[in-house]
Amino acid sequence: EPEVTQTPSHQVTQMGQEVILRCVPISNHLYFYWYRQILGQKVEFLVSFYNNEISEKSEIFDDQFSVERPDGSNFTLKIRSTKLEDSAMYFCASSGDRAETQYFGPGTRLLVL
Amino acid sequence: AQSVTQPDIHITVSEGASLELRCNYSYGATPYLFWYVQSPGQGLQLLLKYFSGDTLVQGIKGFEAEFKRSQSSFNLRKPSVHWSDAAEYFCAVGVSYNTDKLIFGTGTRLQVFP
Numbered sequence: 001e002p003e004v005t006q007t008p009s010h011q012v013t014q015m016g017q018e019v020i021l022r023c024v025p026i027s028n029h030l031y032f033y034w035y036r037q038i039l040g041q042k043v044e045f046l047v048s049f050y051n052n053e054i055s056e057k058s059e060i061f062d063d064q065f066s067v068e069r070p071d072g073s074n075f076t077l078k079i080r081s082t083k084l085e086d087s088a089m090y091f092c093a094s095s096g097d098r099a100e101t102q103y104f105g106p107g108t109r110l111l112v113l
Numbered sequence: 114a115q116s117v118t119q120p121d122i123h124i125t126v127s128e129g130a131s132l133e134l135r136c137n138y139s140y141g142a143t144p145y146l147f148w149y150v151q152s153p154g155q156g157l158q159l160l161l162k163y164f165s166g167d168t169l170v171q172g173i174k175g176f177e178a179e180f181k182r183s184q185s186s187f188n189l190r191k192p193s194v195h196w197s198d199a200a201e202y203f204c205a206v207g208v209s210y211n212t213d214k215l216i217f218g219t220g221t222r223l224q225v226f227p
Binding site: 031033035041042043044045048050055056058091095098099101102103104105106107 | 145147149155156157158162164203205207213214215216217218219220
């Protein structure tokens with residue numbers, strides 16, 4: 001069964017450093033998403049991406065965040081200058097169409113020190 | 114604004130007992146509704162979904178959920194819980210047409226005693 005994959009599974013970084021989280025969505029999917037889950041809290045939407053552009057972003061997704069689909073298979077989330085409060089589990093998801101099921105990856109746990 | 118409420122933060126049941134996890138949503142039109150399960154250290158796995166049609170939907174692992182428009186609810190049920198069902202369960206609403214995002218509830222942690 002096709003699945004969404006994410007790398008790395010864990011990342012530790014120093015405050016102020018840049019991090020790139022990588023995702024490989026399901027191959028025939030066209031809609032891509034990033035969510036995050038701060039420890040002990042609910043999963044929150046960050047951004048959706050379609051046709052090589054952001055279709056929606058949340059208030060959390062400020063200028064420090066960016067997304068990119070650099071090739072036909074990867075989807076990345078970049079945090080330019082990490083803050084302590086960026087520590088969270090970051091989930092990538094993909095779907096075949098709007099209003100279809102979003103399939104989630106296993107997540108990347110980011111720890112900012 | 115759209116929202117999802119899961120009133121029960123933590124539920125403990127005995128193995129073999131029945132289970133019902135509550136979910137209420139706030140949305141003006143008919144939403145798309147989902148239940149996801151998250152095992153410790155794992156990602157989110159889809160249990161079941163409601164898009165339209167039959168209001169009682171069947172999912173994986175023996176779970177089912179019923180959409181009740183009059184109560185704005187989408188409760189998850191299982192007739193007999195197994196120890197492997199211990200996990201965190203998230204209800205989510207998808208609000209389409211002008212947005213693709215999922216709005217999640219705060220989750221219910223299920224503990225199963227042998």
